[in-house]
Amino acid sequence: MWRGAGERRRPAHFSSGGMGLLDGLVDLRSDTVTRPSPEMRRAMAEAEVGDDVYGEDPTVRALEETGAALVGQEAALFVPSGTMGNQVAVLTHTQRGDEVFCEAESHIYYYEVGDIAALAGAQPRPIPGSRGRFTAADLRRAVREPNIHFPRPRLVCLENTHNRAGGTVWRPEEVDAVVAAAHELGLVVHLDGARLFNAAVALGVPAERLARGVDSVMFCLSKGLGAPVGSLLCGPADWIERARKERKRLGGGMRQAGILAAAGLYALRHNVERLAEDHANARWLAGQLARIEGLRVDPGSVETNMVLVGVPGPAAAFSQALKERGVLANPSGPETLRLVTHLDVDRAGCERAVEAFRSVTRELAA
């Protein structure tokens, strides 16, 4: 019998935290795969909302104020993704033809669909780093004296933690040195802090300390912090007003976005300190995997929630074999897999992952 809307039962996922297509698998592909907890969903359901394009969503405002304060900036802008946050920053900092310095394996250069060129019309200039970091001297070498032939050097992008390097951390004094050199050279600095809180928790310093002096900083709510959607781009209030216009141009002006911002606020209030558990799980995983013959893992290189694992043979085939054993991991190189720990994988999940690696490696050696 047909039942009216009022009689319909609440969908199971409303209270349970959700049934996903991959339930039962240990998903170490990324910390983006986390799903909102029942408490986070409750905060979302109860959020006060308004039209944020009119500046009338109180929950978005609260999130922006909270986020800006955490990274020591005046103001913030809620954006749907880290990529949009980075690109709004590039658009707001640069003009066509400007030169943008970024580490050669940085997300903003490697994974953002050529946006620096395609959207801002600026020219990326990759600086090869060491485990994702470069020095003030590297930057000084890359920045050229003014000359009619050269683009205008304008923007430096840093990434902390560094994704492709395996979640490596920039220390405060390393950031300070590059920021000082950039400013001396007349450049501005954007910090891609998609996982800035992982860096802060790993070092035991406030996130604000790692963003000190930068001209803008972006961090993601949708990765290890566990929110379903969203990032914050933070900077001086007048700069954020200009960024707001760029966000609108990209179609990123959202309406009753407080539903999403509530998840971000919940994440900032409850899920920052617990990142230490993910780091401990990553270290544990690395230690266990290093003992399996045939794998190449350096436990000493694990600084946050990522483990790079050298595997025998093509990473794609190894990944497939793991999947058949209930474990998901993405290749990050021809013979390298990347494992990312997060709040939906506990120690038991990590133990299952180690078992799966052992089994695949044994089968390959046989």
Ligand SMILES: *Cc1c(COP(=O)(O)O)cnc(C)c1O
């Ligand atoms: C994930 C990530 C981004 C982009 O975030 P999306 O929300 O996936 O667009 C930017 N920078 C780094 C370092 C990242 O890891």
